[in-house]
Structures are given as structure tokens and as C-alpha cells.
Amino acid sequence: MVPDPSPHLEGGILWAYTHEKSCLLMPACRRSGYGVFAFESNKFLPFDAVGNQKAIALIEASKKQDDMRVEVTGQIEGGKIKVTSLRVLP
Numbered sequence: 463m464v465p466d467p468s469p470h471l472e473g474g475i476l477w478a479y480t481h482e483k484s485c486l487l488m489p490a491c492r493r494s495g496y497g498v499f500a501f502e503s504n505k506f507l508p509f510d511a512v513g514n515q516k517a518i519a520l521i522e523a524s525k526k527q528d529d530m531r532v533e534v535t536g537q538i539e540g541g542k543i544k545v546t547s548l549r550v551l552p
Contacts, residue, residue: 482528486521497543498534507538513545520548 485491496517497508509517513536521530536545 481530483521483524483526483530486530487518492518498532508542509534510539510542510544513543513548516545516548520550524550526550 481491486496492514495508495514497506497513499506513534517532520532524530531551533549533551534543534545535547536543538544
């Protein structure tokens with residue numbers, strides 16, 4: 463869970479679906495960092511610093527404008543995902 467959850471986390475996954483590519487690349491989104499919602503627990507798991515950089519590169523390279531569902535490979539350590547790889551799902 464994010465130590466200081468923002469009001470944006472209210473509504474969980476439903477709120478995540480409203481993000482478009484342009485929003486995800488805004489300076490405020492970049493600063494706050496990226497992560498994933500775990501369906502089974504309805505919790506947000508933030509990425510580590512490396513994962514955030516991988517997410518920015520992936521979002522910038524993606525042709526998708528919305529529905530940015532991703533597959534994440536990594537391990538959860540200290541409440542964050544230590545990201546090994548990311549890929550956008552079709």
C-alpha cells in the first residue's frame with residue numbers, strides 16, 4: 463500500500479481506467495510514480511525507481527492512448543514492486 467495514499471486511489475481500479483496516455487505522462491504523474499492495482503486485494507503497489515523509469519519509457523513508446531494495462535515481472539520488496547520487466551497488454 464502507498465504510505466501516503468492520494469485521494470485518487472479512491473475507487474481503485476475504476477479510477478485507473480480513466481487515465482489516458484497524455485495524463486500518465488504529465489509532470490505530476492511522473493513525479494508521483496507508477497504502479498499497479500492488484501485485483502485480488504484492491505491495493506495499489508508502487509514501482510521502485512527502476513520500475514518508474516521503465517514505465518515512462520513504455521508509456522512513451524506505446525501507440526495506445528488509453529487502457530494501459532500492463533504485465534509486470536518482479537518481486538515485492540518493502541511494499542514496492544522491484545520491477546524486472548513491463549509490457550503493455552493488447
